[in-house]
Amino acid sequence: MAGTFAGKVVLVTGAASGIGRAAAIRYAEEGARVFCADLDLPGAEAVAASIGGSAGAIAVDVASFAANQAMVDAVMTTAGRLDVAFLNAGFYGAAQGLDSVDEAFFDRVVAINLKGAFGGIKAVQPVIADGGAVVVTASAAGLVGHPGNPAYAASKHGVIGLVKSCVDAFAARGARINAICPGGVATPMNGMEDAAIVPPGALERVKLRGFGNAQHVAEVALWLSGPAAGFITGQAQLLDAGLLSTFAPVMLPVGP
Numbered sequence: 001m002a003g004t005f006a007g008k009v010v011l012v013t014g015a016a017s018g019i020g021r022a023a024a025i026r027y028a029e030e031g032a033r034v035f036c037a038d039l040d041l042p043g044a045e046a047v048a049a050s051i052g053g054s055a056g057a058i059a060v061d062v063a064s065f066a067a068n069q070a071m072v073d074a075v076m077t078t079a080g081r082l083d084v085a086f087l088n089a090g091f092y093g094a095a096q097g098l099d100s101v102d103e104a105f106f107d108r109v110v111a112i113n114l115k116g117a118f119g120g121i122k123a124v125q126p127v128i129a130d131g132g133a134v135v136v137t138a139s140a141a142g143l144v145g146h147p148g149n150p151a152y153a154a155s156k157h158g159v160i161g162l163v164k165s166c167v168d169a170f171a172a173r174g175a176r177i178n179a180i181c182p183g184g185v186a187t188p189m190n191g192m193e194d195a196a197i198v199p200p201g202a203l204e205r206v207k208l209r210g211f212g213n214a215q216h217v218a219e220v221a222l223w224l225s226g227p228a229a230g231f232i233t234g235q236a237q238l239l240d241a242g243l244l245s246t247f248a249p250v251m252l253p254v255g256p
Helices: 018-029 041-051 065-079 103-124 150-165 167-171 214-225
Strands: 009-013 033-038 056-059 082-087 128-137 176-182 236-239
Touching (some): 018 041, 018 214, 065 103, 103 128, 103 150, 128 214, 167 176
Parallel strands (some): 009 082, 033 056
Protein backbone atom coordinates (compact mmCIF):
# COMPACT_ATOMS: atom_id res chain seq x y z
CA MET A 1 0.00 0.00 0.00
CA ALA A 2 1.35 3.43 -0.94
CA GLY A 3 2.04 5.69 2.02
CA THR A 4 1.18 9.32 2.60
CA PHE A 5 4.48 10.49 1.10
CA ALA A 6 4.75 8.06 -1.81
CA GLY A 7 6.68 9.69 -4.65
CA LYS A 8 7.78 12.62 -2.46
CA VAL A 9 11.31 13.77 -1.71
CA VAL A 10 11.98 14.66 1.92
CA LEU A 11 14.99 16.30 3.56
CA VAL A 12 15.55 15.83 7.31
CA THR A 13 18.29 17.66 9.20
CA GLY A 14 19.63 16.36 12.49
CA ALA A 15 18.80 12.92 11.11
CA ALA A 16 21.61 10.94 12.73
CA SER A 17 19.75 10.49 16.01
CA GLY A 18 16.75 11.45 18.09
CA ILE A 19 13.78 13.18 16.51
CA GLY A 20 15.47 13.50 13.12
CA ARG A 21 16.27 9.79 12.96
CA ALA A 22 12.73 8.83 13.91
CA ALA A 23 11.27 11.20 11.33
CA ALA A 24 13.58 10.01 8.55
CA ILE A 25 12.56 6.40 9.17
CA ARG A 26 8.87 7.23 9.35
CA TYR A 27 8.89 9.37 6.19
CA ALA A 28 10.54 6.46 4.39
CA GLU A 29 7.97 4.03 5.77
CA GLU A 30 5.30 6.31 4.31
CA GLY A 31 6.89 6.06 0.87
CA ALA A 32 9.23 9.06 0.68
CA ARG A 33 12.70 9.21 -0.75
CA VAL A 34 14.57 10.57 2.24
CA PHE A 35 17.81 12.52 2.49
CA CYS A 36 19.35 12.35 5.98
CA ALA A 37 21.49 15.40 6.75
CA ASP A 38 23.65 15.85 9.82
CA LEU A 39 26.98 17.18 11.05
CA ASP A 40 27.57 13.55 12.09
CA LEU A 41 27.85 12.11 8.58
CA PRO A 42 28.57 8.50 9.68
CA GLY A 43 25.46 8.65 11.85
CA ALA A 44 23.37 9.99 8.98
CA GLU A 45 24.80 7.32 6.69
CA ALA A 46 23.85 4.64 9.21
CA VAL A 47 20.25 5.87 9.31
CA ALA A 48 20.10 6.04 5.51
CA ALA A 49 21.53 2.52 5.29
CA SER A 50 18.92 1.25 7.74
CA ILE A 51 16.22 2.76 5.53
CA GLY A 52 17.73 1.34 2.37
CA GLY A 53 16.48 1.93 -1.14
CA SER A 54 17.22 5.39 -2.50
CA ALA A 55 17.76 7.05 0.90
CA GLY A 56 20.84 9.26 0.99
CA ALA A 57 23.04 11.01 3.52
CA ILE A 58 24.50 14.51 3.40
CA ALA A 59 27.00 16.20 5.69
CA VAL A 60 25.85 19.61 6.87
CA ASP A 61 26.85 22.15 9.49
CA VAL A 62 23.61 24.10 9.72
CA ALA A 63 25.39 27.02 11.39
CA SER A 64 26.97 27.68 7.97
CA PHE A 65 24.73 29.48 5.51
CA ALA A 66 26.75 28.08 2.60
CA ALA A 67 26.47 24.52 3.95
CA ASN A 68 22.68 24.79 4.04
CA GLN A 69 22.66 25.87 0.41
CA ALA A 70 25.05 23.06 -0.57
CA MET A 71 22.81 20.56 1.21
CA VAL A 72 19.73 21.64 -0.71
CA ASP A 73 21.70 21.79 -3.96
CA ALA A 74 22.76 18.18 -3.39
CA VAL A 75 19.14 17.08 -2.96
CA MET A 76 18.05 18.92 -6.10
CA THR A 77 20.96 17.57 -8.14
CA THR A 78 20.27 14.00 -7.04
CA ALA A 79 16.47 13.91 -6.86
CA GLY A 80 15.40 16.87 -8.98
CA ARG A 81 12.75 18.06 -6.51
CA LEU A 82 12.05 18.73 -2.85
CA ASP A 83 8.59 18.28 -1.41
CA VAL A 84 9.16 18.37 2.36
CA ALA A 85 11.92 19.73 4.57
CA PHE A 86 12.03 18.91 8.27
CA LEU A 87 14.60 21.38 9.61
CA ASN A 88 15.23 19.71 12.92
CA ALA A 89 18.94 20.07 13.71
CA GLY A 90 19.60 21.79 17.02
CA PHE A 91 21.89 22.19 20.00
CA TYR A 92 21.18 22.40 23.72
CA GLY A 93 24.65 22.13 25.21
CA ALA A 94 25.64 22.06 28.85
CA ALA A 95 22.86 24.33 30.11
CA GLN A 96 24.15 27.55 31.62
CA GLY A 97 22.03 30.02 33.57
CA LEU A 98 22.43 33.75 33.27
CA ASP A 99 25.09 33.91 35.99
CA SER A 100 27.40 31.52 34.13
CA VAL A 101 26.52 31.73 30.43
CA ASP A 102 29.17 33.45 28.34
CA GLU A 103 29.18 35.05 24.93
CA ALA A 104 30.81 32.08 23.20
CA PHE A 105 28.14 29.64 24.38
CA PHE A 106 25.34 32.06 23.54
CA ASP A 107 26.74 32.61 20.05
CA ARG A 108 27.07 28.88 19.41
CA VAL A 109 23.50 28.12 20.48
CA VAL A 110 22.10 30.93 18.36
CA ALA A 111 24.29 30.02 15.37
CA ILE A 112 23.02 26.46 15.30
CA ASN A 113 19.42 26.87 16.39
CA LEU A 114 18.39 30.23 14.96
CA LYS A 115 20.86 31.05 12.22
CA GLY A 116 20.75 27.38 11.23
CA ALA A 117 16.97 27.52 10.85
CA PHE A 118 17.29 30.74 8.85
CA GLY A 119 19.88 29.18 6.54
CA GLY A 120 17.78 26.10 5.98
CA ILE A 121 14.62 28.07 5.32
CA LYS A 122 16.40 30.42 2.90
CA ALA A 123 17.92 27.49 0.99
CA VAL A 124 14.67 25.54 0.79
CA GLN A 125 12.20 28.28 -0.12
CA PRO A 126 13.24 28.86 -3.75
CA VAL A 127 12.96 25.16 -4.65
CA ILE A 128 10.18 23.75 -2.48
CA ALA A 129 7.54 22.09 -4.62
CA ASP A 130 4.04 23.44 -5.09
CA GLY A 131 2.02 21.73 -2.37
CA GLY A 132 5.15 21.21 -0.29
CA ALA A 133 5.74 21.87 3.38
CA VAL A 134 8.48 22.83 5.81
CA VAL A 135 8.51 21.95 9.50
CA VAL A 136 11.06 23.55 11.81
CA THR A 137 11.85 22.22 15.27
CA ALA A 138 11.50 24.92 17.90
CA SER A 139 10.79 23.95 21.52
CA ALA A 140 8.42 24.48 24.42
CA ALA A 141 11.29 26.73 25.52
CA GLY A 142 10.37 28.91 22.56
CA LEU A 143 7.08 29.71 24.27
CA VAL A 144 8.18 30.24 27.89
CA GLY A 145 11.37 31.28 29.61
CA HIS A 146 14.06 28.77 30.56
CA PRO A 147 16.21 30.14 33.40
CA GLY A 148 18.52 27.13 33.19
CA ASN A 149 19.43 27.85 29.57
CA PRO A 150 18.41 31.35 28.45
CA ALA A 151 20.49 31.07 25.27
CA TYR A 152 18.48 28.06 24.16
CA ALA A 153 15.15 29.70 25.00
CA ALA A 154 16.14 32.87 23.15
CA SER A 155 17.15 30.90 20.06
CA LYS A 156 13.91 28.91 20.02
CA HIS A 157 11.76 32.01 20.56
CA GLY A 158 13.55 33.36 17.50
CA VAL A 159 12.76 30.25 15.48
CA ILE A 160 9.04 30.69 16.09
CA GLY A 161 9.16 34.35 15.04
CA LEU A 162 11.16 33.39 11.96
CA VAL A 163 8.70 30.72 10.91
CA LYS A 164 5.73 33.04 11.32
CA SER A 165 7.52 35.69 9.29
CA CYS A 166 8.12 33.33 6.36
CA VAL A 167 4.52 32.23 5.78
CA ASP A 168 3.90 34.59 2.87
CA ALA A 169 7.13 33.67 1.09
CA PHE A 170 6.21 29.98 1.15
CA ALA A 171 2.57 30.62 0.27
CA ALA A 172 3.79 32.34 -2.89
CA ARG A 173 5.19 28.96 -3.92
CA GLY A 174 2.07 27.07 -2.87
CA ALA A 175 3.80 25.70 0.21
CA ARG A 176 3.33 25.82 3.99
CA ILE A 177 5.71 26.30 6.93
CA ASN A 178 5.11 25.49 10.60
CA ALA A 179 7.10 25.02 13.78
CA ILE A 180 6.84 22.26 16.36
CA CYS A 181 7.52 22.89 20.04
CA PRO A 182 8.34 19.68 21.91
CA GLY A 183 8.52 19.52 25.68
CA GLY A 184 10.67 16.84 27.32
CA VAL A 185 11.74 14.18 24.84
CA ALA A 186 13.87 11.10 25.49
CA THR A 187 16.67 11.54 22.95
CA PRO A 188 20.46 11.30 22.90
CA MET A 189 20.59 15.10 23.22
CA ASN A 190 19.00 14.59 26.63
CA GLY A 191 21.29 11.72 27.54
CA MET A 192 18.86 8.93 26.60
CA GLU A 193 19.03 6.24 23.94
CA ASP A 194 16.99 6.20 20.76
CA ALA A 195 13.90 4.02 21.02
CA ALA A 196 12.83 1.51 18.40
CA ILE A 197 10.32 2.75 15.83
CA VAL A 198 6.89 1.14 16.23
CA PRO A 199 3.66 1.28 14.24
CA PRO A 200 2.08 4.67 15.05
CA GLY A 201 -0.94 3.01 16.59
CA ALA A 202 1.33 1.24 19.08
CA LEU A 203 2.83 4.42 20.53
CA GLU A 204 2.14 4.66 24.24
CA ARG A 205 0.31 7.62 25.68
CA VAL A 206 2.67 9.90 27.59
CA LYS A 207 1.76 10.52 31.21
CA LEU A 208 0.88 14.06 32.26
CA ARG A 209 3.97 16.30 32.09
CA GLY A 210 6.06 13.25 31.21
CA PHE A 211 8.76 12.68 28.60
CA GLY A 212 7.73 11.59 25.14
CA ASN A 213 10.02 9.76 22.80
CA ALA A 214 11.40 10.88 19.46
CA GLN A 215 8.71 9.14 17.46
CA HIS A 216 5.95 11.04 19.25
CA VAL A 217 7.46 14.23 17.83
CA ALA A 218 8.22 12.70 14.45
CA GLU A 219 4.59 11.71 13.96
CA VAL A 220 3.50 15.32 14.49
CA ALA A 221 6.11 16.51 11.98
CA LEU A 222 4.79 13.99 9.44
CA TRP A 223 1.23 15.10 10.01
CA LEU A 224 2.05 18.81 9.73
CA SER A 225 3.92 18.23 6.47
CA GLY A 226 1.21 16.02 4.99
CA PRO A 227 -2.04 16.73 3.15
CA ALA A 228 -4.22 16.34 6.26
CA ALA A 229 -2.67 19.56 7.62
CA GLY A 230 -3.31 21.57 4.48
CA PHE A 231 -5.29 24.18 6.47
CA ILE A 232 -2.36 24.92 8.79
CA THR A 233 0.53 27.28 8.22
CA GLY A 234 2.49 29.73 10.35
CA GLN A 235 1.75 27.90 13.59
CA ALA A 236 3.86 26.77 16.54
CA GLN A 237 2.46 23.38 17.49
CA LEU A 238 3.07 22.54 21.15
CA LEU A 239 3.46 18.89 22.15
CA ASP A 240 4.38 18.62 25.80
CA ALA A 241 2.00 16.25 27.64
CA GLY A 242 0.29 19.25 29.22
CA LEU A 243 3.48 20.70 30.69
CA LEU A 244 2.53 24.29 29.88
CA SER A 245 -1.23 23.91 30.15
CA THR A 246 -1.55 24.84 33.84
CA PHE A 247 0.41 26.12 36.79
CA ALA A 248 2.67 23.37 38.09
CA PRO A 249 0.91 21.47 40.94
CA VAL A 250 3.27 22.90 43.56
CA MET A 251 2.14 26.39 42.56
CA LEU A 252 -1.58 25.82 42.84
CA PRO A 253 -3.32 27.82 45.57
CA VAL A 254 -4.16 25.80 48.66
CA GLY A 255 -7.30 27.80 49.51
CA PRO A 256 -8.16 30.13 52.42
